[in-house]
Amino acid sequence: MTRAFRLEQSWENVAQAIESLRISKLRSGLTVLGVIIGVATVMTIATIVQGIQDQIVRTLQIAGPTTFYVMRIGSTTRVNPNNMPKELRSRPFLSEDEAERIAEIPAIAYASLWIQLSERLEYDGVRTQPTTAYGADDRFTEIQGGDLVEGRWFTRSELHAGAAVAVIHRDQAAFLFSQGSLIGRTISIGGRPVTVIGLYQDPGNIFTPQGQGVGAILPYRFVEHSYTYDQARQVFIPVKPSPGVTVDYAEGEVTRVMREARHLRPADKNSFDLVTQDQILSTFNSITGAFFVVMIVLASVALMVGGIGVMAMMMVSVTARTHEIGVRKALGATRGDILLQFLTEAATLTGIGGAIGILFGLAAGRGVTALMKIEGEAPLGLTLIAVGVSVGIGLVFGVLPARRAAGLDPIEALRYE
Secondary structure (H helix, E strand, O other), X not given: OOHHHHHHXXXXXXXHHHHHHHHOHHHHHHHOHHHHHHHHHHHHHHHHHHHHHHHHHHHHHHHOOOOEEEEOOOOOOOOOOOOOXXXXXXXXXXXXXXXXXXXOOOXXXXXXXXXXXXXXXXXXXXXXXXXXXXXXXXXXXXXXXXXXXXXXXXXXXXXXHOOOEEEEEHHHHHHHOOOOOOOOOEEEEOOEEEEEEEEEEOOOOOOOOOOOOEEEEEEHHHHHHHOOOOOOOOEEEEEEEOOOOOHHHHHHHHHHHHHHHOOOOOOOOOOOEEEEHHHHHHHHHHHHHHHHHHHHHHHHHHHHHHHHHHHHHHHHHHHHOHHHHHHHHHOOOOHHHHHHHHHHHHHHXXXXXXXXXXXXXXXXXXXXHHHOOOOXXXXXXXXXXXXXXXXXXXXXXXXXXXXXXXXXXXXXXXXXX
């Protein structure tokens, strides 16, 4: 049998499968509904996850991919905060002297002690939800990204004296006072009066929980003297390597200086943690990876249901077309021809369902990412896999009814009414 003949036969089988779908639209639609839902779910989730991953990578790049943080206890040390081991509870607090020592390292472009609070902003009776307020300095955007969109940063004298001034997020400013500019006005942050001297716009990060975005930046010395904070958990040292210096080398230098400052012996473990952007991204990827696996499992259930539906429909189709099968066999169709015919129909059925599912999934993914205000594209490889899986489902679940059709006795099939 020539290749051309087999190709023609395959096209005839596909055409016949499409004709069967056309004749039984409702039954066919209900049959592939599970396949459509499963594939659409996978495509939607893949688009969202891809968009979120791209967004967080862009955010980290904006904030500086080489920036890392010195913390008393960071994400690299896995502990139960309610049952912390003694060696962790006894770790020294971070100090200004340590931050200054790090800043003096030739390989380091910036290091300073920061404080992170959660406070409400208030002006003329209008209050925000609790938002993040940093005790930092005028180089804040070098570490966290974003821009000063109006006003100015702190002067050296304001930083040194701990002046009651603040740069606040422009969205918070618009919420507190929509009639004009807050620049030069006195607001309350955590019950302390401060004068607004500038407005800040962050680089945009959809992963920041509601109310936990940057609300205000205050001089470190002012926060240190005016607010109550947890020195163990809310104080950290952001570190930015000099241009051309790798993160690994900078981390090694910071580790050396910190160990020297704390008089640690070679056998002693570090009494501090270093948290890099890669670790933040890795933690995020592990979370989205687990989420994606759960969605795949749920989608697989829908695909399994769709596959069972395909098998049931094909069984009904074999029964309804028993006489037709008998005629084909009487005209010389082999067992393999009949088997191929029904496998092609099953694969075509699920292939069409998969294609519809991909379209729905892409549309849903675009819609959700648009609502989340992120840009997301479904991975091309996953799209091809989705098509292959949907066709594969038809082949797997179509084997039993196809074998049943191929095994019919032609004489008995011709007698079937």
